[in-house]
Structures are given as C-alpha cells and as structure tokens.
Amino acid sequence: MKTNLTLLLSAPFLLAAAGTAQAQDYPTKNIQIIVPYSAGGGGDTVARIVADRLGEELGQQINVVNREGAGGEIGIDEIARSDADGYTLGVFGYPDNFVLEHTRDTSFTFDSLDYLAAFDDMPMGIFASPNSQHNTLEELVSYGQEHPGEMIIGESGALGLLHALAFAERSDMQITPIRYSGGGELMNALLGNHIDLASTSSMSHDPIVDSNGKPIGFAAEERMEMFPDVPTFKEQGLDLVMGVSRVLVAPAGLPDDVREALVAALDKISTNEEMITNFENSAIPYRYLDDSAVNEMLEKSNSVLMPVIESNLDQINGN
Amino acid sequence: MMLTVAPLPTNACAQMLSNLILGVIVLLSSIFFYLQTTDLPDRSALFPQYILWGLAIVGVLLIFQALLEGRKKAAKEELEARREARVQFNDILIFQVMVPGGLMLVAYGLLLSVGFYPASAFLVFTIYSYHAFRIDAENLNRALWVRAVIFAFVITLFMYLVFTLLLGLPAPSGALF
C-alpha cells in the first residue's frame, strides 16, 4: 500500500521530467500568449484571433493570458522576463513598449524582445464631440489657436497621450489633455459632450460616428480603405503619422529551430482567409509583416517617434 | 454574528485595550505614509494626503476614546476580566491568525519556487493537520497523516484536472510544474 502511494504521488513528477527530456520538436506542449491589457480590447482581440489560427497550425493549444496593469508595463515586462523557449509569446500594440521605455524607468528595453510578426496597421485619429461646432481640422485649429488651453482632449493609453500632444504641437495649439483609463470610458465622455476632442485609434470610428461624433482626421499616410470619407492629417496640411501595430513577440534569445518553426507557421497563417475576415470584421485593418519586414518597420518608426517623445517628455511626466 | 472557537471578548475593557493599540498603529502608519507623499507631484499627492489626514484623525479619536474609557475606575473583577480577555485575544492572534497566515506565506513561497500544485498539496496537508491539532493535539497520529496525504492529493489532482486540463487556465508555474 505504502509503495503504491509513493508511486502514485511521484507520478506527476515523473511525467513532468519525461516532458522536458524529449522537448525536441517544438512545440510539444501548450503555448501561452501574454497580452498586457485586459480582455476585450483591440490588442486582446488580435491575440485571440491569431492564437486560434496559430494553435491549429502548430498543433498545440495556445492560451491567451491577460496581464494588465500600469499601462501595459507589467505584461510587457513579464514577456521580456520569460524563458526564451517559444512557450511564452506576447501580443501587444507597438509602440506601447517603446513609449513606456522612454518615459518610465522600465526594466525592459526595445531589444529585450524578438519581434516575429505584425498583423495590423491602425492609425490614431482625432474625433470631435457631437455638439462640437468644428467639423474640419481647419476650423478646429483656428479656434484652438484663438483660445489657448481651453479645448479639452481626452486620451487613454501611452500612445493616446503622445498622439494628442504631437497633434497640439504640430498644429501650434495649446490644448488640455485629460486622461481616461480605457477606450470605452473615453468614448463615453466624448459622446456625452464632457470633452471636446478624443485622441483614439481608428477602431473607435464606427461607434463614435454612429452617435454623431465627428471624425476630424486620421494620422495615416493615406486614406484608409475602411473609412474612405475620413481625410488624413497629411492632406489637410498637418504632418502627423502615428499608429498602433499589433506585434507578436517572443523574449529575445529564442533557439534557432524554435524561431524558424514559429516564423514559418506565422507566414503560413498570414494568408488564411478566415483569419483575415476575422480581422476585417473586428474593424482592424489587416497588414501582415513577416519577421524581417516588421523589424525594418519598427526601426523606422522608432526613429520617427523618438524626437516626438523627447520634445514632449515634460508634458508626459508632469501632465 | 461570528462563530469562533473562543467566545468573543465583548467586555468594554478588552475593547479599550485593542482600540488603544489600533489607534496608535493607525496614527503612526498614517504619519509614515504621509511622509512618502511629500516627493510626489501636487496633483498626485492631494488625494492620498486627504485620506491620510482622515486616518490620522481617526487614530487620534480612537486613542482618546480608549483613554476616556480607561479612566473610569475599573472594579476588581473587571481587571480580572480584562486580563482574561487579553490572554484570549493573544491566543486567537497566535493560533488563529499568525500560524495559518504563516502557513499561507510558506505556501506562497512554494508557489514561487516549485509551482502551484505542489504548493497546494502542501497547504491542504498542513491546514488539514493543523485543524485536527487545534481540536485536540492527541489527534495527530498515523491515521491522520495518511488521511491528510490522501486528501491533499485528491484536491490537488481535482484542481489540476479541472483548471489545467479541462479549462486550460494558467496556474502559477515553478520549477516542477
């Protein structure tokens, strides 16, 4: 009886040991994707769509784990600290990590992560409240310049604030930013006319416009396919391009064979029509970048963002 | 309303003493935390400072209340009751709070080092045995250990099956799991 019990008790340990011994062909067990935001938002949606497909492709279950807190810092930190064995991955909206790194005392840097793919390209935008008298950028800017500091812009997230500040700086206005804890709260404040403007991503376009909010412009290179009626800032004479791109990352230092397996699987699912439909349905503009393209894009984007962060650092910290 | 092993120390004297200690702790910690706020930007410091002022005032009032109660001449039997209540309170503090709390912290340490499931088995085993020990120290015999081991194993296995295998919930993992 006693020996049986000992055997029984040690069985799970033996199994676990056997599991690590034959970790030859990645992946042999469940994979987890850490999302540094709470469930339900854009980043979480991307992670879940991708996890679904990628899991099927790799033949293992992929669990999405939400590790929200401190504007994404907690979760990104955890991704960077995880073992680089391919069983912990992360999905978040770039440039959250970059902005956090340069505005706070974070323990991760840009190079703590290995960027494997990007799935979307979602520009930031400015929306005006339903009661606002301003329908275009021009009207808005001329009012803002005449009434410095009076216009109130709501924002949420690291990028939301940066975008609001860059928008004010480039259009020579003084506006008052007000922080909201999430996109939903921000939309509520805008639609209830408690604030004048909102700095948020193009994903909020439909609900805002449905309730008579006004899109002023998107910080995109060119007009979006999804919303052809909304002008870009560029065409209205304002040089501002800024957006979120959801990236799939691993902690830096993946073994070569694991990295190859992941990259190949990602490339393969990138053309899956069902997945692309899921993205489009969720109002997330799909744009796949493979591992080399994503690194090129990020480097370019970092060099554009850095000066914006530096010139607004006081405002970001002291705001 | 509470059900505990020992009857509650309901007399005013025991209350007075614990209120005095509570008041002092509240006052001191609010001062400590208030000092932490002085480096913060004004807008961040404002709200916590108001709260800490409030806490400090509550602390002072608790001390006053306790001292006023204490000044009333205590009869002899009340002194006796006070001592008894104090002993009872200490008893609860050590055996019902510190020991189980300590076991939880050890389990937390195990959680960090070896993972959730070994920690859970440890916790079930120790709490189960401790419960039996608190009822009667004589209870700690071989049969109890065996029951504790089996119970710990069954609960841990059940949680593993439901949470990890069935639901795929992530459990805190350590070196072993």
Next chain:
Amino acid sequence: MDIFSILLNLFTPSVFLVVFAGVLVGIVVGAIPGLNGAIGISLLLPLTFTMEPQIGLLLLGGIYMGGMYGGSITAILINVPGDVVAAPVAMEGYPLTQQGRAKEALYYSIFSSMFGGFIGVLVLILFTPPLARFALQFGPAEMFFVSLSGLIIVGALSGSILKAALAVLLGLFISTVGVDMITGSERFTFDSLGLRSGISVVPVVLGLFCFAEMFLNIGKKPSEQVQYRDQKISRMTVIKDILSQRFLVWKSGLIGTVVGLLPGVGTTLAVFMSYGDAKRASRRDIPFEQGNPDGIIAAESANNATVGSSMVPLLALGVPGSPTSAIIAGALVIHGIVLGPSLFVNRPDVAFTFLYGMLLTVVAMTIIGAIGIKYFSYILKIKMEYIVPTVLVFALFGAYSLRNSLFDVFIAIILGIAGAIFKKMHVPLAPIIIGVVLGPLIETNLARAMRIAGARNMPLWEYLLATPLSKGLVALVVIMLLVVIRMRHKEKIAAKEVKNA
C-alpha cells in the same frame, strides 16, 4: 425578420442547451472564491468564434447572469462570498444559516435574483435608447457625486462609526497605491513592480472575506459547526414573502438597473446602495446583519439587475459599461457585428435574439438554482476540516487567476491576516471594499473636473453644479446623509432602551 419569428427561433434545442450550459458554468465559477463571471466569459470566449453570433452571445450572457447569482451560495452557506457583489448577502445570509435557515436564505437569494434579473433584462429590451442617452449625461461632476453617495452608505452599516470610518479610509488608501492614473507618478510602490499595477478589488475581497473567515474557522469542532437541517419551507412561501415586502424587490431592482448603467461604477455600488436602502426601509423586526431576509432580497435583486442594464450602453452606443460587457463586445466584433445604434437596423436577428434570449438566461438560472438548492446545502454536511483547506487552495488559485498575477496572491494573503485581526477588533470589513471600489472614481473624476474647470476658466464648484443632473445628485447626497444620521440616532436610542431594560 419580424420579432415573432425571432422569438420562434429562440425555442430551439441549441439555444436552450447553450443558455443552460452558460448559466451553469456561471454559477460554478461565481461560487468558487476569486473566480467570477468575467473569468468564465474570457475562458469560453474562443468557443464562441465558431458559433453563430447570437448563440455565442447567449452563452456568454448566461455565464454573466449565472455568475452574479453563484457568489451568493458560498456566501450564505460558509460566509465566503465568491465574488465582491455577494459580500452583503453574506452579511445577512450566513446568520440565517447559523439559525438553521440555510435553505430559506438560499430561496430568498435565488428568487430575488430572478426578479432582479427580469427587471434588468426587461429594461434592456424596452428602454435601451433613452437609457443610453441618460447614461451619457454622467460626466466627471455627476460621477463624483454618485461616488460620494456610495461612501455615505458606509454610515448606514452597523457598528462603531469611528471604526467604519477607519475601514472606509483604509479602503480609499489602498486604492491609491500604484501608478497614478492621472499623472503616471508612482505612489506607495516602494520600487515594487507588483505594487505598481495597484491593488485590485478581488484579492482584497478574497483576503478579507475568504482567508480571514477560514483562518478563524480552523480548529472548529464538528459540534460547533452549523448543522445541516432540512428545513420545511416551500418555494411559494418565500416568493410570496418577497413580494409582500412593499416595493422592496422592485426598488432594489431599479437601483441595480440605474447604477448598473453608469460606466465604470460597477455592480458593487449598486449592491451596497440597495442594501443600505433596504436597511432604512425594512419593516421586519429583525436587526440587520443578524439575518434579515430583506438584505438578501435587496442585494441579490440589485446585482442581477445590473446584468441587463450594463449591456445598455454596449448595445446602444458600442461603449461597454463593465469589464464583463467589454469582453462580450470583443466576442461580437469578431463576428463583424458593429455595436451601436446601427445594430438594431443591420442585424436585428442578433440584437433581438440576444435581448429576448437574456430572459431565458434568467429562467435557466431560476430553474437550476431552485432545483440545486437542496444539493448546494449539502455543503453544510461537510466537516470543517475538509472545507477550510479546500476553500483556501481554491481561493489561492482564484487570487492568481484574475490578473494572472502572483503578486495578487501575496496581497490576498496579507489582507487575510489583517482581516482576521480586524474581525477580532470589530473593525467592519465591508467599508474597506467600498473604499477600494470608490477611491479611483472619486479621485479621477474630481481631478478631471478640476482640469476641465481650469481649462474653461470657471471655479470648480460652478463646474460641479453646472447641470440640473448634478444639482439633483447633490440633493441626493444631502438627503442620504440626513437619512443615515437619523438611522444612527434611532439605533442609539434603541440601544439605550435595551440597556435600561
């Protein structure tokens, strides 16, 4: 597609199956300390990707509805509220259990949940557009006053007012720990990454209510335990009694509905508000916190009423009003369903199936609850020596699961130790929770109000009182304050009379 054929669509086996399965999952996760409806929903979210949208939605809606109810079972039977919203139920339900009336308490809870659930969903069906517009009226000023009124509720709970003040201030203080939302500066974090993300309400509840309660139960002999008794009480008696309390269940359901509409305020405030009001209005001769069924009726009908109303802003504007409805929104967008006013025009099939299907979730909850109660109360037959370790490890897991954070587990343990000491010192625990929930609301809304007033060059008080709604809310705050003072006064007189007699 007309409404009639949509309703016919509801009566298919797959809908029934999904609704019952969802509610059952909800009740189970709700009853396990630390797990709640939101976790259940995010677990089953991937499953809904492959379902028809309305079916998937009903699955999630069922979990939401069941989860709101499930927490009350463990609250009543072993004084461990499975979720924040069940804390007031524990305050009334557990004393009833101690009096051998567990079954009756469970009946009160399920049938009040049923009435509350129906009220919330009916409001959702009938008044979504106007209520959504109403909810939008709540800006920083209005939210500030609503949160203040929540703080006043603390005064209505019994016990020493000084210790209640201590508890609520402690809760408010706990809520300030972490990165300050408004300025991004770190408060009381002592360079710990864990403290940076702040202390969320679930580990606090687990520590104070679950760990502390279990600690104090260690060493309880089987003879000291509450004995299981099969009470002879019929369901109809309880239902009749609920309805015979003038307006109580309707009023509580409406409080739940209205407060549930407000984004970010959450269910906690609604539950405590209606509990406090029930205490004021109760005509029973039983003191509160000693097993007055009115407290259960009020709290349970309010929390299930919030299920329907928190979906109002989601369906009407596409703005999620609670964390749970945010996840449900995530499930919808994957199916390409745009939330907001256009939903009822573009996809009436989804919208109406969901709306009316939510009524089914209430029915399913009632059936499962009313039949299951007999079996739930078997928990009382289990010896404490098995209950204590089991609840502790489940709660340990629950504390982790909310944010997948080990730090939350640590916080829960520390607060468990503190909570057990507080209990012995007669410091009430519920106000701590109210403080933790309301702290961020009061602070951020006041900060926003100050900033907006500054930008518009007006004094703060002028901005705070700018709208008729905010003036009305100020009046509400004042009235509540007076009522609480009067209640306190009456209690004092009653206590004196008892002493003299």
